[in-house]
Amino acid sequence: MLYKDCIEELTGLEDFIVTDVKNVYGEIHIYGRMAKRIHGCPRCGTKTSNVHDYREQIVKDVSGFGQRTYLHLRKRRHVCPNCKKRFYETTNFLSRYQRMTKRLICSILEEFHTVQSMKQIGKRCNISASTVARVFDFVAYGTPVLPKVLSIDEFRGNAEGEKYQCILTDPKDKRVLDILPNRKAEDLYRYFSGFPERKDVCYVSMDMSTLFRSVVKRSFPRAKIVVDRFHLVRNVCWALERVRKEEQKKFGPDRRKYFKRSKALLLKHYEALTEEQMQQLALLLSASERIRRAYFALQDFYQLMEEPDRYHAKRHLAAWLMRVESYDLPEFHACTVSIRDWLEEILNTFDVPYSNGFTEGTNNKIKVLKRVSYGVRNFSRFRSRILTMMSD
Numbered sequence: 001m002l003y004k005d006c007i008e009e010l011t012g013l014e015d016f017i018v019t020d021v022k023n024v025y026g027e028i029h030i031y032g033r034m035a036k037r038i039h040g041c042p043r044c045g046t047k048t049s050n051v052h053d054y055r056e057q058i059v060k061d062v063s064g065f066g067q068r069t070y071l072h073l074r075k076r077r078h079v080c081p082n083c084k085k086r087f088y089e090t091t092n093f094l095s096r097y098q099r100m101t102k103r104l105i106c107s108i109l110e111e112f113h114t115v116q117s118m119k120q121i122g123k124r125c126n127i128s129a130s131t132v133a134r135v136f137d138f139v140a141y142g143t144p145v146l147p148k149v150l151s152i153d154e155f156r157g158n159a160e161g162e163k164y165q166c167i168l169t170d171p172k173d174k175r176v177l178d179i180l181p182n183r184k185a186e187d188l189y190r191y192f193s194g195f196p197e198r199k200d201v202c203y204v205s206m207d208m209s210t211l212f213r214s215v216v217k218r219s220f221p222r223a224k225i226v227v228d229r230f231h232l233v234r235n236v237c238w239a240l241e242r243v244r245k246e247e248q249k250k251f252g253p254d255r256r257k258y259f260k261r262s263k264a265l266l267l268k269h270y271e272a273l274t275e276e277q278m279q280q281l282a283l284l285l286s287a288s289e290r291i292r293r294a295y296f297a298l299q300d301f302y303q304l305m306e307e308p309d310r311y312h313a314k315r316h317l318a319a320w321l322m323r324v325e326s327y328d329l330p331e332f333h334a335c336t337v338s339i340r341d342w343l344e345e346i347l348n349t350f351d352v353p354y355s356n357g358f359t360e361g362t363n364n365k366i367k368v369l370k371r372v373s374y375g376v377r378n379f380s381r382f383r384s385r386i387l388t389m390m391s392d
């Protein structure tokens, strides 16, 4: 008897009276009924506790000690003394449509905060992957409220026939706001038109994508665009890489040794080099005037990024462009052209600290999610999964 009292206490299910507990083939079966209560007839409202008959309902519950757990609820069917309507008693721990307890559903949804496949979640919760999917499909996220600062980016999600999806985040509070099904300008514009608060958006951080720039200019009339620093610097790194590769081709096998691990060497900040690396660098730079110039261009750009404000950055950038354009390095052409094209947006990064850093981190988690779940088919489920995974 003491044992049963204990179980009652431990099940933590309100008004559930345990009558028996069995352990069958490693499964826990808990039998019981609800404490007797007076119910109102759903048709006429007459109060009654008259029982017509019983029915056993079997419900899955959270696993106890790693064993599948089932509740066998002896459910009363009442009959109304006034209108004769028959109806089942209510329980507050069961969800209406699932044959599971509410707390089992909560524990399944809790698992979605970490990156794992539905199969893995099913294993942890002792239910099938298809049940996990069915439960998760009840999760629905509405549209967010747009904050004053936004970050927009794309990622390769391959969901429902669209190669790219867009991600919208709040870089200030580090929250994912929404995932959009594609990156078509018209669809993005239509989406943003639905937000009256878009007129209050002050900054939008992004990489140097002309598509996003035109959408943002149209959708957020007061917003300033901020180019993400990482993407900006990467453009210059890529230009230097192109020079290095071209030069490397020109060298005979005897001098190839100069280029050993030269990619990392050239991209590293000069101040961070070891004594040995400095010697290797000196050798490499003396061997190729073109690499020497490209190297100087990148190192100077690193320093430019450290300028304290917009005013100094503007002067430094003008000097940098003049010098690099005079170098006669065709590999830098695309880079300098796009920097001139994005001048204003680049200078905005010296006014505010916003970047795509949080967005990039999220994109990496999405990559892992795609890998563990072997791709994505259904976009809306994919969107819910990302939003759940990234929520607290």
Ligand SMILES: [Zn+2]
Pocket: 041, 042, 043, 044, 045, 046, 080, 081, 082, 083, 084, 085
């Ligand atoms: Zn009635």
